[in-house]
Amino acid sequence: MFNSLLMDLMFVVLIGVGSQWVAWRTRMPAIVVMAIAGLLVGPIFGWINPQQSMGDLYGPIITFAVAIILFEGSLNLDFKEIKGFGRPVARIVTIGAFIAWIAGSLAAHYIAGLSWEVAFIIGGLFIVTGPTVILPLLRQARLKPRPAAILKWEGIVVDPFGALLAVFAFETIKFINDEVTAKAMMLFVGASLFSVFLGWGTSRLLGSAFEKGRIPEYLKAPILFGLVLFVFVLSDEIMHETGLLAVTAMGMTMANMRLTTLQDIRHFKENISVLLISGIFVMLTASLDPHILIEILNPKIVLYVLAMLFIVRPLSIWLSTIGTDLTNRERTLIGWIAPRGIVALTVSGYFATILLDNGYEDAELLTALTFALVFSTVVVHGFSIGWLAKKLNLTTPEESGVVLIGSSRFVAELAKNIQEAEHQVLVVEDSWGGLSNARKIGLPTYMGDILSEHTGYHLDLTPYRYILAMTKVDVYNSHVCADFTPDLGRDLLFQTSTHKRSAGQQFNLTTGQFLFTPNLSINELEERMTSGFVFRKTLLTNQYSYTQYLRERDDQSILLYIMRADGELEFYTAEKELQAQTGDTIVTLSTPNKTIERTIDRLEGKDGKSNVKKEMVETKFSEEPTNEKPAIPGEAPPKISKTAE
Incomplete structure (x- = not known):
């Protein structure tokens, strides 16, 4: 159809990468899509014939x-x-x-x-x-x-x-x-x-x-x-x-x-x-x-x-x-x-x-x-x-492991919290320095780019069901979710909220679900950790319902995920309102105030008398050195972060 070497080369490149994209979107093997495309433009419709147009260059190029x-x-x-x-x-x-x-x-x-x-x-x-x-x-x-x-x-x-x-x-x-x-x-x-x-x-x-x-x-x-x-x-x-x-x-x-x-x-x-x-x-x-x-x-x-x-x-x-x-x-x-x-x-x-x-x-x-x-x-x-x-019974059971991508202290602490709930976790970062927070507290890690083909060769993602993209680069988080959508589906892909460019505006890049309620960027979550926020777990019972929990919870707390009574994980997102039942555990990132109050309640007897002065307890939990240096990446988390209700 086109008697031009330049036109044939353009078609070859365009059809090739276009076929790769179609294969990614349709979850078909790329080789099948490329073969169909090449056959259509070549021997079937006769639009191009690279061997004829390239002549002696065809062999060396191959x-x-x-x-x-x-x-x-x-x-x-x-x-x-x-x-x-x-x-x-x-x-x-x-x-x-x-x-x-x-x-x-x-x-x-x-x-x-x-x-x-x-x-x-x-x-x-x-x-x-x-x-x-x-x-x-x-x-x-x-x-x-x-x-x-x-x-x-x-x-x-x-x-x-x-x-x-x-x-x-x-x-x-x-x-x-x-x-x-x-x-x-x-x-x-x-x-x-x-x-x-x-x-x-x-x-x-x-x-x-x-x-x-x-x-x-x-x-x-x-x-x-x-x-x-x-x-x-x-x-x-x-x-x-x-x-x-x-x-x-x-x-x-x-x-x-x-x-x-x-x-x-x-x-x-x-x-x-x-x-x-x-x-x-x-x-x-x-x-x-x-x-x-x-x-x-x-x-x-x-x-x-x-x-x-x-x-x-x-x-x-x-x-x-x-x-x-x-x-x-x-x-x-x-x-x-x-x-x-x-x-x-x-x-x-x-x-x-x-x-x-x-x-x-x-x-x-x-x-x-x-x-x-x-x-x-x-x-x-x-x-x-x-x-x-x-x-042949050679498939793995439906796992609920979590891959967390990011280098912040919040990512490491969240992974540790999920691991303590008896779920597999893996923290992925493309540098050893970025993995220091996770390695300091003994978490499984992998150094590499999750989007790299090399990672696909060397990292077995079979045990992991969820992927949480929580790096400080919004575009990268979106690319991670987009890349794994054909394999996992969007319901199992999450990313932290994008950073605000100006008042009321955000990057419109997301392909995964925005994490947590309210949905915050990774920088905002890291700021909460620096200001003393802690991970808290609340078990729902017949006497303490989900409705009562939502009514009484601290307004500043961030709903992270629900661990169901059967062990299943469900992450809070901006798109879906979750409901919890008796036996479920709510995990939040909260201010230490609630922790202080519950510690006082435990120290007080049934008669309401306290064996320790309230002022001393408040000092123990709320003092936050104002002149202290910011947390060093890789530093072990403060003991307060392990406090659980």
Whole structure:
């Protein structure tokens, strides 16, 4: 429709990011939305064809994008975290991957009709289970910790190695077919070792320069990605297809160097990765020939997909986990769930071109085969994981844990109060200093940005039902609620009130529910803590009703939440008026005056005589040093904050 390279590039970017947004709003897998969009603007309506308009640039663009995507994925391979999951993960990512490679290759040859060369290459690539697809499925299904952890780490560890295994298969088959000599094969092995050394050495040098401050902050991300492309191209020029190995080794090395600077550039690299994944996926689908869509319905391809779903995957999991402590129910679930993701699609397109250039005509089927497998696994596993997990009793019960995002003393004290009510809590902040208040009183914490993709890889949010965004940045609080709305629903997302810009005006940014009654900003809540407000709990009884409590409570007190008699939590908001019953507990942030009065009542006998002078009690609870310095962040809370009624 448009005979313009610039117009095609604009469409690719716009459709790619637009598809990501539609997927977020509709809670559909992004890969499905992007595929549909690419097919509509490409082979169906014929509006764009990136491969034709880009010409010779099409291949290098795809190759560069795959290199950066694999590097970004390998940055999540922190082996210190993997060790905690024991033998099952190690078996699945080694023995299981090998079995899946061999079985998948046999299926590709005998069922799909591919030549041995192409079958073993595509079999190696299809061992991947894309983390970009499986992580949303895990959040949706609420699996128990162990099967969820195994599936998550399998996706992260195996994903970068699928392409490398395909490269190894390609070179090995050429050697077996006498297309290359033993000397050339040894040269490939040597070049592979050199690429690993190049990636490792570059990471060590760059990491040292980052940590010693030899590179300014604004140049860190550009230099990092510039060197990624340099390492990839240099390795690939020395020996074709070793560039992917080099950038993977580079990413793995940096992931295990514990570089603090990676936290600073994480947003940038994730944004680049999302943009590349979106754009490249649309480019691949929009460049498809219409006959490939028809080829997907080929009986051989359909049978191959069924074999991968019902034979290859279960077989690899059951055989590789013999002798481990996995139960049969866990093996059944893990053996069924294996969605393929965007990396499989992008790399298969890369190898399809290489194989066709080397004379393997049946490689034309690779794109159709890959699309059929990816779409089938994403849709089938996406709709079945929750149902199967429930049938196998591998879902967690409906938890009422609370994630609190913020660094203030109020956030830490609220989390401590909820924890004392026997609910799980987690305080999240993006700096160690910001977590000092929570760490001082022994609360579970996580340092990281809750909106980061890296956090999604490493933080299990399954036990937590509520998210309370209470940072001092209103826009960020709104973004947190917006980001988790598709997964949790708005009823479980809360944020503190926005700051007032002028009299009677507030930022109109909220996507979560405004917390507490009255709803106050986090700064106002922190001021109450500084002025001596304390957390108070009031149990409703037959003699003391909710109506009486509301009538008698201090006008300055802030209603925080109700802990129901059955343990359920309900937070007060500006949108919903809560009702409480006998057996419920009301939690408020109140002035110490009520605490003083009740202490006096307890000290007085039934005859009304006091054993301690009232003036002494008032002094004990109400004296607030006027010349004292403000509370230091991280300081342990005053004992008065633990007073409960």
